[in-house]
Amino acid sequence: MKFKYAGKKIAVVGLGIEGISSARYLAEHGAKISVRDQKELAELPQETVKELKRLGVEFETGKKYLENLSDFDFIVRAPGIRPDLPPLKNAVNRGSTLTSHTQIFFDLCQSNIIGVTGTKGKGTTSTLIKLMLEAAGKKAFLGGNIGEPPLDFLDETKPGNWVILELSSFQLIDLQTSPHIAVVLMVTSEHLDWHTSTNEYQQAKYNIVSHQTERDFAVINTDYRNSVVFAKETKAEKVWVSLTSEEDPGVFVKDDKIWRWFKGKYEEVINTNEVRLPGQHNLENACAAVAAASIVGVSAAVIRNTLKEFPGLEHRLELVREWKDKIFYNDSFSTTPETAIAALRSFTKPMSVILGGSSKNSDYTELGTEVVNNPHLVNAVLIGKTAGEIRKAIKQAGKPKAKLINGKGKFEEIVKLATQVTPKGGIVLLSPACASFDMFENYKQRGLEFKKIVNNF
Template sequence: MHIAILGHGIEGKAAAEYFLAKGEEVTVCDSNQGLSLPKTLGAQLGPDYLKNLERFDLVVRSPGISPNIKELQPIRSKLTSATKIFFDACPCPVIGVTGTKGKGTTASLLHAILSQGEKRVFLGGNIGVPMLSFLNQVTKSDLVILELSSFQLMDLQKSPHVAVVLGITPDHLDYHKDFEEYVAAKQNIVRHQTKNDVAIIDVDSAESAACAKLTSARVREVSTTKSVRDGAFVKVDSFTLLDGNEGSIFGTRGNTRLLGEHNVKNILAAAAAAQTLGAPLQHIQSAVQNFKGLPHRLEHVARKEGVDFYNDSASTNPETTIAAIRSFKRPEIIILGGSGKGVSFASLAAEVVERENVKSVIVFGEMRQEISAAIEKAAIEERMQAIKAAAKKKEEPIPPHKLEIIQAESVAEAFMVAKMLAQEGDVVLLSPACASFDMFSNYIERGEMFRNFVLDT
């Protein structure tokens, strides 16, 4: 067969290697005219990289290329993806994890739990390990955990044996035509399940809770706001699993290394999935207590002169940044900015204005003016509401808390200003609420620059 690989990023490279190993003829189609490729690969590069695709027997899209773009419609019968290929060929049970935030942490914590058992456990997908890079190693006695993005799920026609659905909030609206398409893509993770499968669902989120009606699988619920009959929840600060009439406590809020209420939800989801797969309670308890979290996700970089620096570069949308801000009660200096994803900053702006411990916001990058304007508007709206409330009570309005907004010309300047403003007892938090593509190749590069800045200055 002659196979076209659309895109030569991490997943595209793995797909090319996968098919070359099978002896197939492979051509890479990429918009980068200057891409350097090995002689074993054919090339269709530059602005016309999506033309004449009908000449190929199979076309494998990378996640960053939507299956809905007009250039791909004439060859939809030949179009596939690494995710589709993996699900068709994987011989063992697959556990898929999706959601707007927390899927990488949840998948990794679940991997830490299950790896204590006798089965070999693979972890891949959107987390940075291409699933086709290890498909040939997988046997029927193994387990595979995949972090799955909306890009990977949107045309998937199979669902994992265990599907974990975390909260769904607006994101990637620069890729999807609207929020409804984004939600529908996420919901594909349960749409094709059978009665022999299991869905672990965050029922505190309306969009994820709706998945319960879309699946034929057993549904186990996860909540931080209420008790559930089958799943995981918090009871008097204790992490609780309930499977029928049998309940177990597997940890407490004060006995985990993961910060923030959003991570409580990740812990509950991972534990429910692990219990579903037969993991002993002691394995769940051990992993929950000792799991440090992932790089660039509320990662504690260092404490210098009484100031704690946190790298949360993986927060690329407002909702994840809100969760990060809520993780601290100490005075915060927040660094925001980057490239846009088509989402509103109104909720983030309101959070920043309402939280009295946020003392300074430093914005940089392509979205700095939009973020600044959103915060200024939120501050005016909050002040007007305070004045109206005070007038009704015939009282003087409470003065607003002092909040400084600084626009930096570069990311290096943003880091430097944050460090200069920080005082003993403060938290400096890089949680951009934006993608990184205006200045960096990815959020990892951005986070590493911040980490190096903190450690080297």
Template sequence: MSHYSKYRIAIIGFGVEGQDSARYFLGQQSKKITVFDKAPKENLNTKEYEEKGVEFICGPDYLSGGLKDYDYIVRSPGVYRYIPEIVEAEKAGVKVTSNTQIFFEESEANIIGITGTKGKGTTAQMLKRALEAGGKKVLFLGNIGTPMLDRIEDADTFDWVILELSSFQLIDLTISPPIAVVTNIATDHLNWHKDRNEYVGAKENLWKHQKPTDTVVFNADDEESRKLAKHAPGQVLWFSTKPVDKGTYLSHGSTVIGPNDELAGDIYELQVPGDHNIANAMAALTTACVTGVKPLTAWWGDPHKNGEKFEYDGICGYKGSEHRLEEVLERNQVLYVNDSAATTPEAAVAALRSFKQAKVLIAGGSLKGVSFEKLAKAIQENNVKTVFLIGESKGEIQKELEKVGYKGGILTDFEDMENIVDEARAIARPGDVVLLSPACASFGIFKNYKDRGDQFKKAVQNLNG
């Protein structure tokens, strides 16, 4: 019988991770399992769980009865760690945990954890290619791939498990993986975190508990990362556009040199645009080399012909992910690009710099307590002829655009994606790019960033003429 069998479990939040928790504790034969969620019960997938004895407390007052009658609280990532109900229960002796913490405690897998304000998803995808090119058996879990606890029993049968981890998942993590990767540290989710220090501190948990023999990979071109690296207990490796002593760097502006000064390839061989993707590729390369994969193998993999073209299994063969600088189609010599996964100003700035052509930009969404000053400057400096602003952040972005003296068009009266795309088509000229790169989360108008991107793609594909 499992060591969780005698405990009463409270699961807060019943999204993907909450359901993963429920399945896990059912398998553990826990004494009592109760799910708490602020959504109406009829909106949740409860039937199969209720049939197995899981109880549900739902609705706006879902936590009014408190959580002190449980042994463990399992917090879903979207639930703030320090809400009063959790804090009060913790003071009463209830243990607070998460799927991420449980996975780190219970699994014997070799884990590579990746975090950062932007680029962690792309870096994870590139790293998977690099490791597999080197003959490694790799499992994606967490934000990319299968929920963690569903694979806790067999994760250790893989050479490496890659976890892409957000600050929500890291805020109370007390164990660090043997390899940690930090793409960059800016500011995000200040509508969730108490302040910037808490946000950065959450990220820091990914490497703070490492042993001296463990490794953390940092971005030497990122100021905050350089500061944080000074206190890292593990071995530090770097990736940079400039020469570094330990890690991956660019020589003569484009040649990628891996750890130990071994040649990997050239940035012009990458299939995805933008300086940020060069950084992502170098982060993935550095990490793959830590596991023993040679730089050339990680970069190229096994070249093979597909028709008349050569394709590559390694990093340079990565062609992008859905909703990340995804080229939807070109119509009347106008390129339509879906970058709906750009939910921070920094990600949108990187997208703007990825295209030299004149651009029609669609931006805005929910407010997360971040500054749009850098976004406004990037719009001003990167050949944006018109900006469509949507969502509750449109007023804040417009203020910043006015401050920097932006002279292009600003349209704020559109909310329906089909109408926005139709109007963008009328404004764009041959050679232009219509770019959805919101710089914000999508809460309010769309279900999530995927729904937003899907609506954009559907509207583009339905354009006439």
């Protein structure tokens, strides 16, 4: 079968992780590639530039990177590039086809695809599903927003294999295909620094289910109103997930156990205290993974063993160490108020939390209420550009029992301060509720720096 992109002129807009993968894959399969990036050529990773040039890839960088896009048959946008940018829309109006790394993968992949989306828990749930499927003897691949671009492993996939993709709103916003199994976790509002509104964010997420058929499945968390509405957007069979109610078919928590109810069979999966992942929100993730694995046909015994063994992902409520009767957790992946709230509700010991960073135009009202009402919080160290906004939200929510501390100076000094004010037997939690760009390149660097500081105590 002839490769549909062979010989086609393709502009890859944005040389991030997915852009590099797209350019490489399409060039290796006979397409004529021009990489477009707003950075100057000298600012791009030079080893990558050399590799792509050896494949015949051309570059147009700097101020003119969006010019003459109508000269191309296809335009592959990076996740951070909005599809409604005027140069892209003009090119489409003149006959070019706008697509994305994710859409190309969906078009070409012959394996079964499980897509996972939500405001929090995507990476953890996606990883759990992969581990459960592999433990059941199935060939499974993991990619998408969690790290590895799926075109990097597309040629390894075969019919009958399973691909689990973590899908963000950036990847879903113009997706024209939905996965065979769609998993919808907690959905609130996020990335309002990129999306024009909460409604646009929600509409982008809908694409994970809106193109499904009656032969597909949608796993939906019924505990969140914004998640439940996805059920109206799909023709697929619904499988429900909840920590508070029983649904058939579904996976739910009852009497401190996770149960599944499929095809009339009511089955205990695991005691919640045996689940290695900390926090109630991770029980939601576990239930969603159980639902997806159950659809595929994985046994309760295999699922149980996976949940007992999986410790979680780096930078997601990651246990760093215990030192002088204090326990340190790295939750740097928390870049929204909702994720920080979930982290604060995960512990019952006295704790100090480090909150703040750069703005994503989030609403901190609920976070402020959590800081005021959380009975275990003794200190909130406020840092970064959003410290003032968070402090204001806390004060508006009431009088906090926790002490509000201005975290100033270098990050090492801030971590040491949080450690000093935490009582023995307590927890020091980095869960910023914000992006990191005012102090770090990304959440990973922030989390690694936190771990380095703590491990050097």
